[in-house]
Amino acid sequence: MVRKLAERGDVIPVLAEIFREHGFAGTSLSVITDRTGLGKGSLYHFFPNGKEEMAKAILDDVAGWFEANVFAPLRESEDPAAGIDHMFKAVVLFFQSGRRVCLVGSFALDDTRDRFASEVQSYFAAWTGVLAATLKRSGFGAKAARETAEDVVAGIQGALVLARAQDDPAVFARAMKRLQQRARVAYAD
Amino acid sequence: MVRKLAERGDVIPVLAEIFREHGFAGTSLSVITDRTGLGKGSLYHFFPNGKEEMAKAILDDVAGWFEANVFAPLRESEDPAAGIDHMFKAVVLFFQSGRRVCLVGSFALDDTRDRFASEVQSYFAAWTGVLAATLKRSGFGAKAARETAEDVVAGIQGALVLARAQDDPAVFARAMKRLQQRARVAYAD
DNA sequence: ACTAGTCTGTACCGATTGGTACAAAATATG
DNA sequence: CATATTTTGTACCAATCGGTACAGACTAGT
Numbered sequence: 235m236v237r238k239l240a241e242r243g244d245v246i247p248v249l250a251e252i253f254r255e256h257g258f259a260g261t262s263l264s265v266i267t268d269r270t271g272l273g274k275g276s277l278y279h280f281f282p283n284g285k286e287e288m289a290k291a292i293l294d295d296v297a298g299w300f301e302a303n304v305f306a307p308l309r310e311s312e313d314p315a316a317g318i319d320h321m322f323k324a325v326v327l328f329f330q331s332g333r334r335v336c337l338v339g340s341f342a343l344d345d346t347r348d349r350f351a352s353e354v355q356s357y358f359a360a361w362t363g364v365l366a367a368t369l370k371r372s373g374f375g376a377k378a379a380r381e382t383a384e385d386v387v388a389g390i391q392g393a394l395v396l397a398r399a400q401d402d403p404a405v406f407a408r409a410m411k412r413l414q415q416r417a418r419v420a421y422a423d
Numbered sequence: 424m425v426r427k428l429a430e431r432g433d434v435i436p437v438l439a440e441i442f443r444e445h446g447f448a449g450t451s452l453s454v455i456t457d458r459t460g461l462g463k464g465s466l467y468h469f470f471p472n473g474k475e476e477m478a479k480a481i482l483d484d485v486a487g488w489f490e491a492n493v494f495a496p497l498r499e500s501e502d503p504a505a506g507i508d509h510m511f512k513a514v515v516l517f518f519q520s521g522r523r524v525c526l527v528g529s530f531a532l533d534d535t536r537d538r539f540a541s542e543v544q545s546y547f548a549a550w551t552g553v554l555a556a557t558l559k560r561s562g563f564g565a566k567a568a569r570e571t572a573e574d575v576v577a578g579i580q581g582a583l584v585l586a587r588a589q590d591d592p593a594v595f596a597r598a599m600k601r602l603q604q605r606a607r608v609a610y611a612d
Numbered sequence: 613a614c615t616a617g618t619c620t621g622t623a624c625c626g627a628t629t630g631g632t633a634c635a636a637a638a639t640a641t642g
Numbered sequence: 643c644a645t646a647t648t649t650t651g652t653a654c655c656a657a658t659c660g661g662t663a664c665a666g667a668c669t670a671g672t
Binding site: 629642 | 645652659662666667670671
């Protein structure tokens with residue numbers, strides 16, 4: 235049944251990088267063809283619905299990465315604290331120490347959100363949800379766990395904004411350290 | 424010497440709202456003419472350099488608002504804690520309880536940042552700087568003040584992202600409460 | 613009322629936008 | 643090798659992009 239040349243899958247990370255750099259509206263077909271090396275023919279063959287479908291594929295890919303590298307480890311770690319430590323490592327890796335922006339966060343800020351509302355919504359819902367559950371396991375009260383999870387996820391997003399604004403990855407590093415510390419000190423509601 | 428009809432100044436807030444909703448790249452001349460009611464003639468009369476000049480004017484306006492309503496009060500409050508409380512009130516007002524996005528933050532995320540690097544950079548530098556100084560006055564150690572200021576400003580930005588992603592202003596409200604609390608508990612380095 | 617300066621609507625520009633059509637090339641399967 | 647399918651480059655499309663030109667309508671000071 236025809237083996238794909240493993241192409242479509244290979245383009246997605248490149249597309250993701252492009253969308254991160256230029257945002258959804260700022261990403262034109264011409265920069266896509268330039269950066270991917272694929273002509274419109276191939277592009278529309280892999281993604282018949284154009285930019286919209288590319289973005290959907292990317293969001294899917296990101297969601298998959300987080301599920302595998304962040305959510306699952308959080309859920310499945312016997313030691314919740316270890317799971318959380320692992321999350322911070324994965325986050326630093328994924329966002330390249332603050333040099334890379336969060337695609338979903340950038341979509342959330344402008345009217346792009348409306349086109350991908352459910353994907354954007356569920357990305358953050360999943361993240362805060364799983365993290366809260368893990369924090370609870372580690373000794374946080376139910377409400378404290380939810381609040382801390384929201385605080386950590388928002389803190390990461392804000393750190394990405396600030397680090398890029400200041401063009402200084404150290405801002406991101408400091409924020410990660412603070413947030414990780416905060417996730418360690420369990421407290422009741 | 425000709426009194427202006429107080430026009431240019433009146434358009435800026437409208438332009439700001441448009442750029443917030445669509446981002447820089449996503450804001451087309453046609454949505455600008457639609458929303459402002461001004462034709463290209465007037466637009467290019469007030470802003471001969473087009474979108475770029477509009478964005479500069481908006482960034483200027485925002486910087487002015489924060490200087491007057493956030494930074495100055497922080498600096499000049501005899502009671503630093505009162506100044507900080509005032510900041511949070513102003514922030515909630517400005518960002519309409521999380522329903523409005525931070526223009527500068529949204530610029531920071533994509534390649535728009537490069538066109539307005541100094542404005543973006545100094546907006547956050549000023550904010551964290553003044554806030555850190557005030558926290559120090561309120562009893563924080565020098566390093567603790569800097570860290571907390573960064574934490575608070577990043578926290579606000581992240582809360583805006585998360586609140587919009589979830590389409591839930593309550594996320595923003597909870598974050599403000601946490602951050603305000605955190606700014607109250609002074610600690611040494 | 614006259615005039616100088618400010619403001620604005622309209623028509624227009626070349627370039628680029630996202631997207632389609634399709635024949636040729638490459639590839640996989642029999 | 644033959645054939646069916648997938649992949650690709652190229653040419654093309656209408657629509658929109660940001661921006662300019664400019665004549666005419668305003669407005670203000672005299």
